[in-house]
Every structure is written in structure tokens, then in C-alpha cells.
Amino acid sequence: MIEWFHPSxxxxxxxxxxxxxxxxxxxxxxxxxxxxxxIDVVFMSQGTYWTFTFMGNEIIFGKADSLSLLFAYVFTxxxxxxxxxxxxxxDAPQHMAAFFYIGSSIGVVFAGDYxxxxxxxxxxxxxxxxxxxxxxxxxxxxAGFRYILMHVTGGVFLLGGIVLHYIATGSILFGPIEKDGSxxxxxxxxxxxxxxxxxxxxxxxxxxxxxATVTGAVFMSAFTTKTAVYVLARAFPGTELLIGLGVxxxxxxxxxxxxxxxxxxxxxxxxxxxxxxxLTGIGIGTELGLxxxxxxxxxxxxxxxxxxxxxGAVIHMTGKRKLTELGGLYKTMPVTFALYMAGALSVSAFPxxxxxxxxxxxxxxxxxxxxxxxxxxxxxxxxxxFLYTGLRLPYYMFFAKESQIKAEEPPRNMLAAMGIAAFLxxxxxxxxxxxxxxxxxxxxxEPYTFDHITGALSMLxxxxxxxxxxxxxxxxxxxxxxxxxxxxRIGARIFMWIANKPIAAYEGFVSDLSNTAVMKPxxxxxxxxxxxxxxxxxxxxxxxxxxxxxxxxxxxRVQTGLVQHYAMAIAVGIxxxxxxxxxx
Amino acid sequence: MIKRLVDYxxxxxxxxxxxxxxxxxxxxxxxxxxxxxxxxxxFFWDSIPAWSAVFGIVSIVxxxxxxxxxxxxxxxxxxxxx
Numbered sequence: 001m002i003e004w005f006h007p008s009x010x011x012x013x014x015x016x017x018x019x020x021x022x023x024x025x026x027x028x029x030x031x032x033x034x035x036x037x038x039i040d041v042v043f044m045s046q047g048t049y050w051t052f053t054f055m056g057n058e059i060i061f062g063k064a065d066s067l068s069l070l071f072a073y074v075f076t077x078x079x080x081x082x083x084x085x086x087x088x089x090x091d092a093p094q095h096m097a098a099f100f101y102i103g104s105s106i107g108v109v110f111a112g113d114y115x116x117x118x119x120x121x122x123x124x125x126x127x128x129x130x131x132x133x134x135x136x137x138x139x140x141x142x143a144g145f146r147y148i149l150m151h152v153t154g155g156v157f158l159l160g161g162i163v164l165h166y167i168a169t170g171s172i173l174f175g176p177i178e179k180d181g182s183x184x185x186x187x188x189x190x191x192x193x194x195x196x197x198x199x200x201x202x203x204x205x206x207x208x209x210x211x212a213t214v215t216g217a218v219f220m221s222a223f224t225t226k227t228a229v230y231v232l233a234r235a236f237p238g239t240e241l242l243i244g245l246g247v248x249x250x251x252x253x254x255x256x257x258x259x260x261x262x263x264x265x266x267x268x269x270x271x272x273x274x275x276x277x278x279l280t281g282i283g284i285g286t287e288l289g290l291x292x293x294x295x296x297x298x299x300x301x302x303x304x305x306x307x308x309x310x311x312g313a314v315i316h317m318t319g320k321r322k323l324t325e326l327g328g329l330y331k332t333m334p335v336t337f338a339l340y341m342a343g344a345l346s347v348s349a350f351p352x353x354x355x356x357x358x359x360x361x362x363x364x365x366x367x368x369x370x371x372x373x374x375x376x377x378x379x380x381x382x383x384x385x386f387l388y389t390g391l392r393l394p395y396y397m398f399f400a401k402e403s404q405i406k407a408e409e410p411p412r413n414m415l416a417a418m419g420i421a422a423f424l425x426x427x428x429x430x431x432x433x434x435x436x437x438x439x440x441x442x443x444x445x446e447p448y449t450f451d452h453i454t455g456a457l458s459m460l461x462x463x464x465x466x467x468x469x470x471x472x473x474x475x476x477x478x479x480x481x482x483x484x485x486x487x488x489r490i491g492a493r494i495f496m497w498i499a500n501k502p503i504a505a506y507e508g509f510v511s512d513l514s515n516t517a518v519m520k521p522x523x524x525x526x527x528x529x530x531x532x533x534x535x536x537x538x539x540x541x542x543x544x545x546x547x548x549x550x551x552x553x554x555x556x557r558v559q560t561g562l563v564q565h566y567a568m569a570i571a572v573g574i575x576x577x578x579x580x581x582x583x584x
Numbered sequence: 585m586i587k588r589l590v591d592y593x594x595x596x597x598x599x600x601x602x603x604x605x606x607x608x609x610x611x612x613x614x615x616x617x618x619x620x621x622x623x624x625x626x627f628f629w630d631s632i633p634a635w636s637a638v639f640g641i642v643s644i645v646x647x648x649x650x651x652x653x654x655x656x657x658x659x660x661x662x663x664x665x666x
Contacts, residue, residue: 258651259659334590367626375627383643399594454617455636461610462640468603470648479659489665 004049004062006110007037007076008120011103018099019092027087030095034080034102041072048112057172060112066440067294071109071230073438074298075102077424078222078305085309085417086215094134098219100127105223109230114162114172117231121158121195125151128224131216132208140211146485147208150194154201158191177235189236195228196279197272198245199252203485205271206256210264210321214312217264221308222301225271229278229297238285246283247377249276254384256483258392261322261476263311266393267304270347273381274300280374281362287441288368292361294439299346299354299428306343306421307389310336313410313418314397320405323396323476328403335409337398342422344394346429348386351456354425357432357447360456364445383463390460391467392474610637 014033021029046069049062064072079102086098100123107120125148132144164184166172177185190201197205205225209217236242253273260266274296281293313336314329315321330337346353349360359382366374409415428435436443467474592598614637625631632638 254647255651255654256658258647259655328594330590330594334587337590338586370626372627379639380643380646383640384647387644387647398590449623451617451620451622454613454620458610458614458617458634458637459640459643461606461613462637463644464606465610466641466644466648468606470644473648473652477659478662479655480662480664481655481658482660482664483658 004044004047004064005040006050006062006107007040007072008103008107008110010037010040011079011099011106012123015096015099015103018095026092026095030083030087031080033099034076034083037106038073038076038080041069041076044069044072051112054115057115058113059116060173061107061116062110063112063174064110066438067230067233068109070294070298070438070440071226072106074301075106075109075223075226078219078301081302081305081309081417081421082215082218082222084420085218085312085414087413088411089215091134094131094213094216097127097130097134098216101131101219101223105227108227112174114165114174117174118155118159118162121227122155124224124227125155128216128220129208131220132212134216135211135213137211143208143211146488147204149488150201150204154191154194157187157194161185161187161189161191174231175234176237179239189239189241192228192232192235193245193279196225196232196275197228198249198275198279199272200484200487202249202252202272203483206265206268206483207485209268209271209308210262214316217312218305218308221267221271221304225275226297226301229275229282229293232279233282233290233293237282237290239283242279242283243371243374244283246276246278246280247374249273249279250378250381252276254381254388256481257388258384258474259479259481261324261479263314263321263323263326263393263397264308266323266388267307267311270307270385270389271304273385274304274347276381277359277362277378280378281365284362284365284369284371286365286369288361288445289365291439291441291443291445292358292363292365295361295435296355296358298435299358299425302421302424302428303343303346303354306339306418306425307347309414309418309421310340310343311393311397313414314407316414317407317410318405322478323393324478326397326403326405327400328398329405329407330398332405332407333398333409335415336418337394339415339418339422340394340398341390342425344386344390346425348390348460349382349456350386350390350429350460351448351453352426352429354428356429356456357435358428360447360452361445379459383459386460386463387467387474391464392471395467395471396476613637 010033014029017029018026044064046064046066048060049064050060052059052061079098082098082102083095086095089095104120104123104127108117108124111117111120129144129148129151132140132147134140161184162172164182164187165177168182168184177188179185194201194204209220212220232242250273253269253271253276257266257269257273260269278293278297278300281289281296283289314326314333317333318326318329320326342353346355349355363375363378363382366378432447436445593602614634617636618633622630629635629639
């Protein structure tokens with residue numbers, strides 16, 4: 001009997017089987033793996049498993065506690081729903097990328113040390129980027145490259161932080177980080193909040209998600225930001241910086257979502273806004289705050305997936321993605337509309353929908369700690385969330401005008417996936433007990449009090465009344481809104497301009513200058529030295545050589561080999577010596 | 585059933601009736617909210633009658649105005665990056 005089995009194994013190794021299967025067999029396999037993974041998580045016991053020693057450090061693949069199990073539950077559920085939604089797709093590489101992406105996300109959730117975490121973190125970035133590239137259009141490929149560049153940069157920050165953390169503490173175990181304001185603290189923090197899409201590091205999300213394939217965006221909405229929320233909840237609970245950042249994110253996402261024309265980009269900004277709530281809960285850091293974050297992450301993954309699936313279904317069936325081009329689909333896609341609304345009412349925290357039982361926990365945590373401004377702003381964003389996801393987007397997508405767009409309900413598998421998600425949204429909303437039972441801390445929170453229901457309902461209905469009065473001001477326009485990606489899109493262009501214009505001109509000037517003022521004299525000098533070499537140096541060398549030859553040709557004759565000549569030479573020599581002595 | 589309900593919502597002839605339904609239910613719930621028993625008021629505004637409804641409508645107006653102003657600064661033509 002295996003004591004503990006890592007669910008990532010099913011996805012990461014299971015991915016390699018996908019290309020060898022086809023038709024029905026592949027479809028069965030695609031839903032069987034997440035189902036097995038879910039069962040694996042359900043029967044999983046808490047504890048530390050699969051530890052190895054690597055270069056003197058402990059590597060932990062399986063750290064299972066209530067927080068990691070909660071994320072593993074919802075990740076395997078989201079994987080199942082996402083794969084049902086993608087069943088009609090006959091694209092093995094895309095399914096494989098989704099498997100790697102899911103497997104590595106679950107790997108992060110069970111990682112007990114930074115090394116394991118970092119490796120899965122990087123696999124996530126590349127696997128998810130494929131889901132953007134897979135749409136193949138130029139806009140998608142460009143956005144995919146910007147996406148991967150941002151994530152690789154974030155990975156470098158994270159790795160730098162991990163190395164410094166290791167040097168400082170001698171440990172690579174992943175856990176709460178000392179709030180010492182050290183460089184390691186901030187580098188890891190930046191690496192994590194980049195994946196959580198916190199401004200100004202947010203634009204990779206809203207840039208790339210709407211460019212991903214219809215099915216790919218569903219996976220992307222679930223995993224990257226939520227693994228970031230998970231690691232932040234583990235490493236940085238009670239970090240006050242996260243409260244301000246989270247509230248700012250919630251407002252920031254809402255402000256952009258209201259202006260947006262691309263339907264999936266509205267939902268992408270909605271992710272940023274909801275992750276803002278999650279970070280606020282982590283920043284508050286109390287039992288209630290962390291419970292709120294865990295609960296809202298769980299419900300958010302499901303309703304955000306549902307919103308991406310429903311808008312994706314509209315794009316899949318109509319080929320249009322802008323609100324200005326859509327409208328009047330209520331006649332042809334009523335079921336899609338109804339399923340969309342289940343997600344929209346959930347994200348808006350409508351009573352008896354899942355967001356109501358989770359989002360109110362985070363607001364209650366702020367209330368409990370007497371954070372008046374945080375409470376007011378988060379409540380304001382709740383009303384705003386209903387405005388842009390529950391009213392403006394569905395109004396301009398499904399109603400607003402009698403449209404001539406030819407459309408019908410999406411394929412059965414898409415409807416089934418949305419149906420499962422909508423069912424879960426309502427089930428959690430009506431019976432929150434099951435969700436509360438798996439939260440990391442004991443729950444003493446009752447969402448369904450009379451005043452809470454009437455308060456939430458009257459606020460949301462007032463928001464609806466406000467929308468119908470002001471809706472002309474909210475009509476979509478054919479515009480895009482500049483976000484922080486401006487800095488690297490226009491910034492890169494300025495860099496390229498500097499490279500092309502001033503630097504290229506300078507380069508031209510320098511090469512001209514060197515051609516005329518430097519190279520010509522150099523050529524002349526070279527020519528002179530060539531001549532010197534040829535005639536003077538070579539002449540001397542050759543002259544010396546021929547002189548030596550000539551002399552030796554004569555001197556050679558001295559050696560005759562005849563004794564009388566030598567005797568004669570000796571005699572002459574003696575005579576000369578005596579003569580010199582005599583004269584001196 | 586879903587189709588009939590959605591058709592009813594989308595039919596322009598029913599817009600007046602739906603609007604009336606919205607306003608009546610808002611009024612009923614706001615009144616119920618005034619009389620809702622509150623065990624503890626965390627902040628002073630929790631004891632203001634119909635606070636949630638007022639806050640809801642004020643939030644929407646603020647949000648829409650803020651979005652309009654931001655739009656002047658941030659909105660660009662669609663081919664801005666091309």
C-alpha cells in the first residue's frame with residue numbers, strides 16, 4: 001500500500017500518454033486523470049511525505065496540511081471542469097500543456113522547500129504560456145512573449161530571494177518568512193506578488209489571458225494567481241503591506257473592468273480585483289482573515305472559471321469578443337446566459353451564491369479588526385463588481401440590442417462543464433458548511449443572518465437600479481485602456497527607437513569617421529611598412545645570406561686536404577707572429 | 585424553462601414591468617433591512633437606516649464618475665500599440 005501519492009505525478013507523467021490516445025479513449029483519459037487526482041486528494045492524510053536529501057538539503061515534495069489540501073481540492077476540481085470544457089478540442093499539445101500546468105500548480109501547493117517550489121513555479125510559467133501561443137494569431141504570440149518575459153523576470157527575483165534567504169538562514173524550507181525587511185524578504189515578496197498580478201506587476205494577466213485559447217484561458221484563470229495567493233498565505237501572513245496593496249488591487253481591477261470592451265479582459269480585470277480581496281485577508285492575517293482568503297480562493301476559482309467558460313463559449317460560437325460587436329444573444333444562447341449569471345451573482349456575493357459565504361468573511365475580518373476604511377472600500381468594490389460582471393457585461397453581451405449575430409448554444413461538453421461549475425457555485429452558497437469544514441482554522445462565522453442578507457440584497461438591488469439609470473455612461477466603446485504594460489510595450493519601443501535612431505546614427509558616424517580619417521592613413525602606413533618589409537628588411541636578410549654564401553664559397557677553398565698546403569700555412573703563420581713580435 | 589425566462593427578460597415590452605419589479609423589491613428589502621435585528625454595530629454607519637441601499641447607490645455613482653474621469657486619461661484607440 002502506498003502511504004502517500006503525489007497527484008502531480010498523474011498529470012505530469014500522464015501528459016506523455018495523451019498523444020498516443022485518440023477519439024473517445026483520449027476523452028475518457030482526459031477526465032479520468034483529474035478524477036483520480038481528486039480522489040487521491042480526498043483520501044490523502046496530512047503530514048510530510050516524499051522527502052529526499054539533495055546536496056545536503058532536505059527536499060520535500062509532499063507537505064500536506066489543511067491549507068495545501070484545500071488548494072489541492074479546488075485545483076483538481078478546476079482541472080476536471082476545465083478538461084470537460086476542452087473535450088471537443090483535438091489538440092494533443094494543448095492538452096499536454098494544460099496537464100503540465102495543472103500538475104506543476106499542484107506541485108507548488110505541496111512543495112515543502114523553496115527548490116521544489118521554484119522548479120514547479122517555472123514549469124507553470126512555460127506550460128501556461130503555451131496556452132496563449134496555441135491561439136497562433138500574431139496578437140496572441142506577441143502577448144505570449146510578453147507573458148513569458150514577465151514571468152521569467154519574476155522567477156529571477158524569486159530565485160535571488162531564495163538564494164539570499166538560504167545564505168542568511170541556512171535553510172531552504174518553505175514557511176513563514178521573518179519580517180525583517182531584508183533584501184531576501186522583498187525579492188521573494190516581489191516574485192510572489194508578480195504571479196498574484198498585483199499592480200504595477202499586473203499587466204501580464206490582462207494582456208495575455210484574453211489572447212489565450214478559449215479553453216486555455218479557463219485553466220489560466222484558476223492556477224497562476226491562486227498558487228501565488230497560496231504561497232503568500234504561507235510565507236507572508238499578517239504582512240500589513242498586503243492590506244493596502246490588496247485594497248488598491250480590488251479598486252484598480254474594478255476601475256479597468258468598467259472601462260473595458262473585450263469581454264474576457266473584463267473578467268481578467270475581475271481576477272485582479274478579487275485577488276485584491278484575497279491579499280487583504282492574508283495581510284489582516286487573523287484566523288478569520290486567513291479563513292476568508294482560503295474560502296474565497298476556493299469559490300473564486302470556480303466562479304471565475306465559469307465566467308471565463310461562458311464568455312469563451314460566446315467567443316467560440318460567434319467569433320466576436322468585443323462588447324461593441326456583441327449583444328442580443330439572449331434569444332440564441334439563453335442557457336449560456338443563465339450559467340454566466342450563476343457565476344456573476346457568485347462573484348458579486350449575492351445571497352445563496354458562493355461568493356456571499358466567502359467574500360463576506362474577508363470583509364468581516366476587516367470589520368473585526370476595526371479597519372473602517374478597508375471595510376468601506378471592500379464593500380464599495382462589492383457593489384462595483386456586481387455592476388461590471390453582473391450587469392454591464394451581460395447586458396451588452398446578451399441584451400442591449402436585437403442582434404443579427406448567428407449563434408447557437410455551445411457544444412454539450414462546454415455546457416456540461418459550465419453546469420458543474422454553476423451547480424458548485426449554488427451548492428456552496430446554500431450549504432457553506434462543507435467548505436467551512438476544510439478551512440485551515442476553526443470557523444465561528446455565520447453568513448446567513450437576517451441583517452446580513454437584507455443588507456447585501458438592498459445594496460446589490462440599489463446597484464442594479466443605479467446601473468439602469470446610468471447605463472448610457474457605461475456603454476462600451478471601441479477603445480483599449482493603457483495599463484502598466486505601457487511601460488514595457490512603449491518603453492521597449494523607445495528603447496528600440498534609441499537603438500535604431502541615435503545609436504545607429506552614432507554608429508554610422510563612427511564608421512564613416514574611421515573609414516576616412518583613420519582607415520586611409522592606416523592603409524598608407526600599412527603600404528609603407530609593406531614596402532619597408534619587402535625591400536629593406538627582406539633585402540638585408542637576403543643580402544646577408546648571399547654574402548655569407550659568397551664568403552663561404554671562397555673560404556671553402558682554403559680547406560684543400562693537402563698536407564703541404566697546411567704545412568705551408570703553419571710556416572707562414574709562425575713567420576707572421578715572429579714578424580709582429582720583431583716590429584713591436 | 586430557462587429559455588422562456590430569458591426571453592421574458594430580453595423582451596423590450598417587459599422592460600417597464602421589470603423595472604417596476606426591481607424598484608419594488610428594492611424598497612421592500614430596504615425597509616426589511618431597517619427593521620433587521622442587529623446584534624452589534626461594528627461601525628457607526630451600521631445604525632443608519634437603509635445604510636446598505638444608500639451606500640450601494642452612492643458607490644455606483646462614485647464608481648461610474650471615477651471610471652469616466654479615468655477613461656479620459658487611460659482610454660486609447662484600439663490600434664494604439666500597433
